[in-house]
Amino acid sequence: MKRIFVRFLSGLATVFVASFLAFLILDYAPGDVGDRLISETATEAQIAEVRDSLGLDLAVSERYFLYIKSVLLNGDFGRSLVSQRSVATLIYSALKYTVILACLSTFLATLLGITLGVWSANSSGKWVEPIVSTGSMFWISVPVYGLALFLVQFFAVQNHWLPVVGGGSWIHFILPGISLALPFSAAVARLTRSNLKMILASPHIITAKSKGLTSHLIWHRHIVRNALPPVVSMIGLRFGSLLGGTFVVETIFGFPGLGRLTVEAIFDQDFPVVLGAVLCAAIVFQTINFFLDVLHILLDPRVEQKAL
């Protein structure tokens, strides 16, 4: 329990330091924003007023403090420099789509990856080994953007079965979901397989077999419990980075998620939006990391004795 609490605090601290780091990196050169926000005919006084309202004359640390204060107290991430809309609204509407997409592709990848991994670890033909290892390596190497283009070409352009871009209804999630899920599932399959192979060959399984346990019991008690933790944490981490926005895939499909929001904001030099999206992703990622560690402790009691 104490360990979990400490882990929670360190996660919280990490979010703060990471957000400061992001703030520092993105800290724009003051002149730019003033120039960008007002017309060229603006007087010195007007420029000064805008700079003052944005707090640009303060030191970085002070500005960071003000920013965090408004985020924590009011949930206010500032306003977009381009559309003048509140960053919190933009992020909220984008996050919905990204969360659904991430859940969908993680679900697909887990299902496919674990099935393939377990199957290939159990089958012992001469050709299974090279086919599975080379095949999964192949899928890991597939660039998602190439795959996405192929899917668009085949399903949307040539056959008109599915729409190309947008995010209006559930059909729009299918192609991005699949393009993200396939390379992901190959990674899951590889890890599951190598893990299972190692465990199946370990002495405690041989002992369990030789003392006559049923194979159901062996799987349930000895194999799954040992094989699960690394696979779960790998899936969780990838899920976390999907939630941070999948920049390339979302951009290709014109998917209105967090990734595309971030990329577009970068092109527009709209740093409040970038900062908000980054902060949001960091919070989500750390939360997932925290729950993964807790889950790890629950799944594998040995972990709690070791240093976390």
Added chain:
Amino acid sequence: MINIRNLVRINQQAQSNKKTDNGNKKLQIPPQLLVGGLLVLTILSMVLWSEHWSHFPYDQLRVGPRLSPPSKIHWFGTDGFGRDVWSRLVIGSRYTLGMAFTASLISMLPGTFLGLIAGYRGGWLDRILSRFIDLLLSLPGLLLAIILIARLGPSMLTTAIALGVTGIPAFYRVIRTETITLSMAPFVEASTLAGARTFRILFRHICPHLYPDLIVLGSLRIGTFMLAGSGLSFIGLGAQSPTPEWGVLLSEGKQFMNTAWWLWVFPAAAIMLAVFSFNLFGDGLRDWVDERSR
């Protein structure tokens, strides 16, 4: 008599064959590593001698008709400006690979150096460095790279640097753990007793043991960085348009998706094949190194 002699000889031969078989097994290179290595060598030769691989100047307009499909003269067809796609791909390997190599070096050098120091010294230095490295991991996936690119502006060098920074933790962690194990080895103790300086112990005695790990990690990283780097270029956050980087070629080809399949299929295939080669090589090498150290 002859029969028995023959039998004995056959037996001896069989035994000696067995012996060499066993002896060979340790040195035998697994097919995965062999194929991966050959592919990597081919790609490297393409990078180093691009001019000999390509048939036309990559940036010359109208070397052929516009948008002509693959033919004997233009193996991979021509693009909207009548440039030869094969030549552009070959020259493009320099940019894609170069970006990935630079990024790998940028994550390898600091990661290894810090990992060596933290692993060897331990104590507060180790704790501080490890916390700092954890910080780099606090942002998921490419996000750290993305904000660095946002700040520095998209270009090939920026993307390489940004990707490189995200790769530092992987090297740091592996090298740190290995160094902790190695620093307890008798030969380190012996050279400490012989009065060797820390610097000498780290770089003369510990570092050589880390080379296999570094090569494995490095080649796997190059694969990852190629994917990420071309992906970023593809969406416009990396190399920019006239450069024939593979991601850029792919995004240029996207405009002709319905009319000219060769403009996007070949760049995509090139990226995939190159990443596949480095992954195959790295993975095979890792298995081989593990096997040998056992």
